[in-house]
Amino acid sequence: MPELPEVQSVLDGVLPILQTKRVLGLKSYYPGTLILDPHLAEDIFPLSLKKAWRRGKYMIFDFNEGYSSIVHLRMTGKLVYEPQPEDIHKHERARFELEDGEAIRFIDPRTFGKIWLFKSENLDNYLPKLGVEPLEEELNSKYLTQVLKGRKAPIKNLLLDQRLIAGLGNIYVCELLYRSGVRPDRSGGKVNLSEIKRIVKDTKEVLEEAIVAGGTSISDYRNVDDKSGKFQRFLRVYQKKECPRGHDIENIRLAGRSSFFCPKCQK
DNA sequence: CAATGATCCTGTCCGC
DNA sequence: TGCGGACAGGATCATT
Numbered sequence: 001m002p003e004l005p006e007v008q009s010v011l012d013g014v015l016p017i018l019q020t021k022r023v024l025g026l027k028s029y030y031p032g033t034l035i036l037d038p039h040l041a042e043d044i045f046p047l048s049l050k051k052a053w054r055r056g057k058y059m060i061f062d063f064n065e066g067y068s069s070i071v072h073l074r075m076t077g078k079l080v081y082e083p084q085p086e087d088i089h090k091h092e093r094a095r096f097e098l099e100d101g102e103a104i105r106f107i108d109p110r111t112f113g114k115i116w117l118f119k120s121e122n123l124d125n126y127l128p129k130l131g132v133e134p135l136e137e138e139l140n141s142k143y144l145t146q147v148l149k150g151r152k153a154p155i156k157n158l159l160l161d162q163r164l165i166a167g168l169g170n171i172y173v174c175e176l177l178y179r180s181g182v183r184p185d186r187s188g189g190k191v192n193l194s195e196i197k198r199i200v201k202d203t204k205e206v207l208e209e210a211i212v213a214g215g216t217s218i219s220d221y222r223n224v225d226d227k228s229g230k231f232q233r234f235l236r237v238y239q240k241k242e243c244p245r246g247h248d249i250e251n252i253r254l255a256g257r258s259s260f261f262c263p264k265c266q267k
Numbered sequence: 268c269a270a271t272g273a274t275c276c277t278g279t280c281c282g283c
Numbered sequence: 284t285g286c287g288g289a290c291a292g293g294a295t296c297a298t299t
Contacts, residue, residue, distance in 0.1 A: 001292060075292050110276045112293070153270060170292065256272070257292065
């Protein structure tokens, strides 16, 4: 499922296309997928890309004409470049129409994904308040100590909270907690400083590795489902029966999500 | 404010 | 072979 590394990979993929071709229109094929700001002018197209960037799991496209678009893939969304889009794909929920009859399809079977289009000056109305970027220096042990202080919720739930750290999802949180040796159900406020330091280091490490390993598995967009793929070999506990040291993996539910961990390696 | 649970949705997988 | 149910999970909203 698209977490920070996958979103970055998708963004890197569409960037050269949007740098080359202007957007002539934005079509919606499913109610609720495309959200247009009510104050938009009648005819805002064509749009030429000024800048494309990522914040957490959100992709933001800023156009020279003063408009911006946010794309969120949620669980099953993907952006697919199509030079000759003859038909509307079965799960195509929206489409960026480009010059020369080309298109970027927004494919999303479970329909949770969203695309917003609005005036750039209203970005704050559309991009929610998000926590620190995990790959930046702002995610450090001092910050994590501060936000975990006094919190009783399981550490895993807190790491998934986008208002604290922006970009982590269920899979990478399971993986990084295994590497850090911390049980996902530990109370956040009771994680000690040396564990916090490990979590900070392992968060960055897992994401950076995934950008390399997961970044390639995203191209056929199978990742977790592709049992033979690189991504499966990258995983150490998520949907696994045994950890790398041969211990049985447990799966408990936290915040309604399956949480895989090794009770022997994680304390 | 903190924490938890329900909700949105459909493809896939498992057991009978 | 077919069917029902469980499951997958990001973000938001409602509830305690």
